[in-house]
Amino acid sequence: MNLDSIKQSLSLWPTELWLLFITLLGLVLASFINVVIYRLPLILRREWGETNLPEISLSWPSSHCPKCKTPLSWRHNLPLVSWLIQQGCCVKCKQKISLQYPLVELAGGSLALLIAWRFGANLSSLVYLGFALSLLALAVIDAQTQLLPDKITLPLVWAGLTWHWVFSSSQMFDQAFLGALLGYLSLWSLFWVFKLLTGREGMGYGDFKLLAAIGAWLGAPALVPVVMLASISGLLVALVLKLNAKWQGQALPFGPHLVIGCLVLLIGGQELAGWLGLGAWLEITSWAF
Incomplete structure (x- = not known):
């Protein structure tokens, strides 16, 4: 067949x-x-x-x-x-x-x-289900151990690029390739700026690879709404934890919030991004997803 x-x-x-x-x-x-x-x-x-x-x-x-x-x-x-x-x-x-x-x-x-x-x-439903379940595994592992294993993140990058290379338009593949590159470099840059200014590490290297994988699947234009949704999710969790007297200000993993942002956008698509006020951004960047 x-x-x-x-x-x-x-x-x-x-x-x-x-x-x-x-x-x-x-x-x-x-x-x-x-x-x-x-x-x-x-x-x-x-x-x-x-x-x-x-x-x-x-x-x-x-x-x-x-x-x-x-x-x-x-x-x-x-x-x-x-x-x-x-x-x-x-x-x-x-x-x-x-x-x-x-x-x-x-x-x-x-x-x-x-x-x-x-x-x-x-076929897209089956492929994106595999992507979503991989993200689910990463989110729970990161929440429990603050690890984002390369054994999942790196294959996800290559799987996303391969999927768009074989099945999507050349425009979507270009956006996916740029998304993987910008996804990694954007958080890598923030990591080093934060470290140089404070002397502390604000996130782990696994977050760079996770955002690269998200970019490889959803394309570079999607990185902005994904990071926006992840930041909102992280802020809400931090506010809730701050109300808990037992919380001592421990570092919070960012991976689960990136996963939430990605899954919300994956399912919500252009309609959700437009509702977030990012319709103009997607139009300018010609998001092909």
């Missing part, structure tokens, strides 16, 4: 069936994203020399309870359903299962539904 026949077969799907299918696909893939979120930081730390950590990979050992290590069958791994049936507890030791697992699965299914609604029954 060639690419044209795949596109044609996807276009024949009834809208309701397509939305149901891709939502279920998002739930299933988000279950694997939970594995990535938990295991990838451990794999990286072991690679960096922490030999006291268990030797694991993304595929081995099989899924098990993190507390009692009991292997889980497929019945215990059904996205959302198993967690609800088991009332959020392990079937063996009855210890509570972290809310992260159902929340990530719910987020994956919701993103899938919104992306399918935005792009329709076509």
Whole structure:
């Protein structure tokens, strides 16, 4: 089956069936994203020399309870359903299962539904779902560990450029290439200006690569609304935390906010950017997304 026949077969799907299918696909893939979120930081730390950590990979050992290590069958791994049936507890030791697992699965299914609604029954929905779920993994990993692994960010840059090179117009590829370049250099420049002025590091190198990946997927004109949305999100979180007496002014990861800005723009598109007052900017830059 060639690419044209795949596109044609996807276009024949009834809208309701397509939305149901891709939502279920998002739930299933988000279950694997939970594995990535938990295991990838451990794999990286072991690679960096922490030999006291268990030797694991993304595929081995099989899924098990993190507390009692009991292997889980497929019945215990059904996205959302198993967690609800088991009332959020392990079937063996009855210890509570972290809310992260159902929340990530719910987020994956919701993103899938919104992306399918935005792009329709076509290959773009599947590709952008993969992009969105990769961003979801990065956001949670960064929130928990303040890491944005190169093993995800760098392949995302190349995947975005390849996608636009093969499937988009030459104008969109040019914007994607420039977006990857400007995405990296803009935050890299801010990093060094801040460091020279204050002697402190305001963000990590992973943020540069994440914004480069976003630029590679959405194009250079999208960087302005993405950073604007990320800044608003970060400011709101900082204000809420400031009201909490327990917060001691710890550094906040910026990656999750870049992800929020990107996903909001990915789903909202030109209409959302226009609502933000950036219609003229997109018109001047001829955003081709």
